[in-house]
Amino acid sequence: MKRGISLLLICTMLIFGVEAVPVLETLEDGSLVCNGGSVYSWNVNNKPFYALYLPLNQDTNDYSGNNNNLIDENNIWLSDCELDNGCLSYDNIQDVAYINDDNSLDFNNEFSAEAWVYLNDKSYSENERIIVSKMTGTVGEGQYTFGVSDEDTLMARLWNESGDFNAYYSGVDIPLQQWVHVAVVFKNNKLYFYKNGAFGQELETTVTNIYNSEYENDGVYVGNWWNLADFNFLGRIDNLILYDRAVTDSLLLKHANKEYNIIPFDMINKGDEWICSAPEESNLIITGNSLPTGNVNLNLIGNDLICEVTNINDPDGDQVQVIYNWIMNDNGIMVLNTPLEDLSAVDYSGYNNNGLVYNSERVEDKNGNEAINFSTESYIEIEDDNSLDLKNNFTIEAWVKLAEKDIFYERIIVSKWDTTSTTGQYTVGIAEADTLMVRLMDENKVYSAYYSGVSIPINEWTYVVVTLNNGNLDFYRNGELIQTIPTNVTNLYNEEYEHDNLFIGNWWNFVGGFNFVGSLDDVKIYNKVLTLADIRNHYLNNYNRLNNENNSLWQCQAVLYDGYNSNIITSNELNTNGQLELTGNEVQTASSTTNVENGNELVDWNFGPKEEEDIIEEVTEIKTPTREEPRVEEKTNEITGDVIATTEPKNDRLGKIIFGVLIIILLSLLAFICYNKYKQK
Numbered sequence: 001m002k003r004g005i006s007l008l009l010i011c012t013m014l015i016f017g018v019e020a021v022p023v024l025e026t027l028e029d030g031s032l033v034c035n036g037g038s039v040y041s042w043n044v045n046n047k048p049f050y051a052l053y054l055p056l057n058q059d060t061n062d063y064s065g066n067n068n069n070l071i072d073e074n075n076i077w078l079s080d081c082e083l084d085n086g087c088l089s090y091d092n093i094q095d096v097a098y099i100n101d102d103n104s105l106d107f108n109n110e111f112s113a114e115a116w117v118y119l120n121d122k123s124y125s126e127n128e129r130i131i132v133s134k135m136t137g138t139v140g141e142g143q144y145t146f147g148v149s150d151e152d153t154l155m156a157r158l159w160n161e162s163g164d165f166n167a168y169y170s171g172v173d174i175p176l177q178q179w180v181h182v183a184v185v186f187k188n189n190k191l192y193f194y195k196n197g198a199f200g201q202e203l204e205t206t207v208t209n210i211y212n213s214e215y216e217n218d219g220v221y222v223g224n225w226w227n228l229a230d231f232n233f234l235g236r237i238d239n240l241i242l243y244d245r246a247v248t249d250s251l252l253l254k255h256a257n258k259e260y261n262i263i264p265f266d267m268i269n270k271g272d273e274w275i276c277s278a279p280e281e282s283n284l285i286i287t288g289n290s291l292p293t294g295n296v297n298l299n300l301i302g303n304d305l306i307c308e309v310t311n312i313n314d315p316d317g318d319q320v321q322v323i324y325n326w327i328m329n330d331n332g333i334m335v336l337n338t339p340l341e342d343l344s345a346v347d348y349s350g351y352n353n354n355g356l357v358y359n360s361e362r363v364e365d366k367n368g369n370e371a372i373n374f375s376t377e378s379y380i381e382i383e384d385d386n387s388l389d390l391k392n393n394f395t396i397e398a399w400v401k402l403a404e405k406d407i408f409y410e411r412i413i414v415s416k417w418d419t420t421s422t423t424g425q426y427t428v429g430i431a432e433a434d435t436l437m438v439r440l441m442d443e444n445k446v447y448s449a450y451y452s453g454v455s456i457p458i459n460e461w462t463y464v465v466v467t468l469n470n471g472n473l474d475f476y477r478n479g480e481l482i483q484t485i486p487t488n489v490t491n492l493y494n495e496e497y498e499h500d501n502l503f504i505g506n507w508w509n510f511v512g513g514f515n516f517v518g519s520l521d522d523v524k525i526y527n528k529v530l531t532l533a534d535i536r537n538h539y540l541n542n543y544n545r546l547n548n549e550n551n552s553l554w555q556c557q558a559v560l561y562d563g564y565n566s567n568i569i570t571s572n573e574l575n576t577n578g579q580l581e582l583t584g585n586e587v588q589t590a591s592s593t594t595n596v597e598n599g600n601e602l603v604d605w606n607f608g609p610k611e612e613e614d615i616i617e618e619v620t621e622i623k624t625p626t627r628e629e630p631r632v633e634e635k636t637n638e639i640t641g642d643v644i645a646t647t648e649p650k651n652d653r654l655g656k657i658i659f660g661v662l663i664i665i666l667l668s669l670l671a672f673i674c675y676n677k678y679k680q681k
Contacts, residue, residue, distance in 0.1 A: 024276045027342065030265035037278020039063055040261045044274050049263075051104050051111075052220070052242040057085040060097070065277075066104040070222065072097045078236075083116055083179050084258070087238035088223055095232055096224040105134065105220050105242065106143065107186075109209050112243040113146045114183035114194075114255060118236040119176045126150045129233045131182070132240060133225045134218065135159070141215040145225075146184050147233075148174055154193045154200070156184050159211035166207075172200035179238075181256040186210075187246035196377065197256030198358050199249055253356055257343060291567040292320045292560040298571035300548060304533070307544040307556035307571060318562035321369055323348050324543040325557040328528075335387040336502075336525040340372045341561065345380045345504065348559050348568075355382035355504065363519050366399060366461040367541065371521035372505075373403075378515065379506035388416060388502050388525070389425065390468075392491050395526040396428045397465040397538065401519040402458045410437060411516045413464070414523065415507035418499040419514075422447070425492050425500075427507065428466050429514075430456055436475045438466055441493040448489075454482045461521075463539045469529045479539030481532060 024034045034040050041063045042049035050064035060070035060077050070077075072088075076095045081087035088097060099105070115131055122129060128147045135142025135157065142165060145157040154172040159165040170193040174180050183194040191203045217226040222240060223233040241255075250264035263274065292314040299306050307324055314320050321341070325348055326333050337349040343362050345355030360378040365371035372380075382388070398413055405411065410429045417424025417439065424447070427439040436454040441447035452475040456462050465476035473485045499508040504523055505516040530538075531547040544556070554574045560567040 024274065027262070027344075030268065032263040032268065032274055032276070034261045034276035034278070037261070037276075039278060041065060041277050042263060042274065043277070044272055046273070048104070049243075050241055051107075051244045052099070052240065054222075054240040055084075055260075056087050056238055056240070059086075062099070064104075066102065068099045068102055068105060068220070070097050070099055076223070081236060081238060083118075083236075083238050087116075087118075087236045089236050090223045090233040093224075093230050093232050096226075097222045098226070099220040099222070101218045101220070104244070106212050107210050107244050108212065110187050110244070110246045111144065111210070112183065112185045112245065112247045113144075113241070114181065114247075114252060115240040116179055116181050116238040117148070117174065117233075118179050118238075119148065119152065119174055120235045121176055122150075122234040125230045127231050128155060129235070130221065130224050130231045131233065131237060132242065133157075133221045133231075135165075135225060136215060136217045141211070141213075141218075143210050143212070143218075144186075147231075148182075152176065154182055154184065154195070156186075156191055156193075158186070158191075158205055158207045160207045161209045161211055163211050163213070166205065168203045168205060170201040170203060181252075183247075183252045183255075185246050185252075194249075194252050194256075196359055197249075197253035250356060253358060256359070257357075257361075259343075291315075292318070292562045293567065294320075294558070294560055294569060296556065296558045296569045296571045298554060298556050298574045300574060303548050305546045305548050305554055305556070305574070307546075307558060309544070309558045309560075309569075312560060314560075314562045316562065321561045321563075322544075323559035323561060323566075325349060325559065326546055327555040327557065328549065328552050330553070333528050334524055334526050335385075335390075336382070336523065338523050339369070339561075340521055340523065341370045342563070343370075343372060345372075345382065347382075348557075348566075349387075350557075351385060351387040353382050353385055353388060353502070355380040355502075360505075365519075365521045371399070371401075371519045373519045374505040374516040376515050376517060380504035382502040382504070384500045384502065387527075389494050390492055390525070390527060391494065392489075393468055393470065393527075393529045394426075395465065395467045395528065395530045396426075396524070397463070397526075397530075397535070398523045399461055399463055399521040400430070400456065401461045401521075402430065402434065402456060403518040404458060405517040407513050409513040411518070412503065412505060412507050412514050413516065413520065414525065415503045416500065417441075417507055418497050419508050421498065423493070423497045425494070429516075434458070436464060436466065436477075438473055440468070440473075440487060440489050442489045443491045443493055445493055445495075446488075447493075448487065450485050450487065452483045452485060461519075465530070465535050465538075467529045476535050479536040481535075 024032060027033050039055050039057060041053055043065060048065035051066060052062055052068050053064040054060065054070055055063060056077065060072050062068040062070070074095050076088050076090060076097055077086060078089045079086050113132055117131060128149050130145060130147045133145035135145055141163055142157070142159045147155055149155045149169050152174050153170055154174065155167060155169045157165055157167045168191055172193045172195050174182065174195065181196050185192040189205055189208055191205055193200045219226070223237055225231050248264065248266045251267050254262045254264060292312060294312040295310045297308045299308065309322055312320050323339055325337055332350040334349040335351050336347055336353050338345045338347050338355065343357055343360065345357055347353040357372060357380050358378060360372045360374055363371050363373040396414055400413065402411070410431045412427060412429045415427040417427050423445070424441050429437055431437040431451050434456050435452055436456065437449060437451045439447060439449045450473055454475045454477050456464065463478050467474045471487050471489060473487055474481055475483045505520060507514050533547045537545040556571045558569050560569065
């Protein structure tokens, strides 16, 4: 569930005397992003978010705010490492660094640990490599360890509240002589192991609460344990972080992508107060949203629906990208609409089929915006939803740019298939001969693969489309129909099966050779067949045009995305005979997330008790309005940044104006005080 956030507007004195001030903003999916610094630490609700944060870039200090600085007895810190400036380098048994015991490092029923590691060969030893440990020895007292076993797999030790311990060995293997991001999370009696941001294995433990009594040698040791046996790491460690909480998959994925300046939406609770600090520059002034604004109209010209967006304005001066979504007879015709911006797979279809991006990198797309580049280890995973269970007619489109690939069977673009049991629904990809291909499973659980002769060039952006139209597969390239292949499929398989998530750029069990290798952009899935005119328009980047279908009621949505925030504006409703059902346009304000106008007047949404709670907490959801639905006005509190759904009567507006004036005066006074303090420095 996506949750609203409350941002605390804070003015603090500059503690380092540097003029550059970073800014905290929200991304379109409700995440927080902090820009303008180099080492980012976080505080939530007046408490450090990290228990320990050793970036090791310039020194061995702790940047969590808990002052758990590392003591480097053997000069193992290097100022220059391949990964990111400094790191800890371990060459022999005597190498050790430690942190004196502190209550912030004593965990109870939850904790997380993560680091970047580089393993050298340690075949001489049958003992594990310690990444981080808080114990006196393998048979003595302790609390927790995280490391790599003698078989080069992730492992952990835990002591229960009675002082008994067990070791837990995963099957998550760590390769030698390459940098790998590793993590472990302890929650609900279970350990969860991760490699490069991807979940690897879950192990059940016998521990409910971790041992917390005092004992000798109870400091935290990094890369070894206190008595310097051959549990030494032998390799390099960087960016070590400990948490007194269980963190989410999406946070670990951000850190595996080296995006330490982002807190994902699922780590944020409604009402939280967040502060980001870039210590070498200044404390952070947290700002509210500055959403782009605009007007949208839907018109019928000839046989084309045209969604026209005008008066686009962004208060921050950012470049605004417009993403279009279409609604026919109160239902979205797109079940997936992801432009793949910002190394994320946010879905703008209205069905909230958002994905997680693994082991990928940003690249520039054909229009100077962003796309995602896929290596042999890359993929995007989208949780299963009924909307993704296509029935019969459909369209799948994407922009692709193939890179050279040494070993493969085919390149998966989109896959909804369980490869372990040969059960699924559909895949679209590119065969070994670099030609478009499709797999389909019919309602009788019979599947076939269809290989076209539509060739796709290497290292060139190409627009590809596949439609299933009354049993016929049509293959398009760069806006033109190239080939039609008849099938025996009337309806697709639609029973439940294991591993039924949707994957982009790979398929479920990551069998070597089915990864995409290359770049993907603007991946879209429709539950209808687009016409040749539609496909030609999309090739020309005219996603704001759609071929009309008779006896339909249409709306378009335009997502105004400025690189940080997105504002969804919805058009008037239009019958295909040209009669307007509603005459008003939706006009967004910089303090709103979604406004819908009825005529020329904004009206409130009257919630039921449960509805109000859902809308307030799921503020990033793209809501597709119907004619029968009441409308909603959502506003952002200028002080806290809370996104709230208003149900107040209109005669309260005078009070709001007075309150707003008082707030402006208060903020001006705070700014004046901060400015004077800054001048005094």
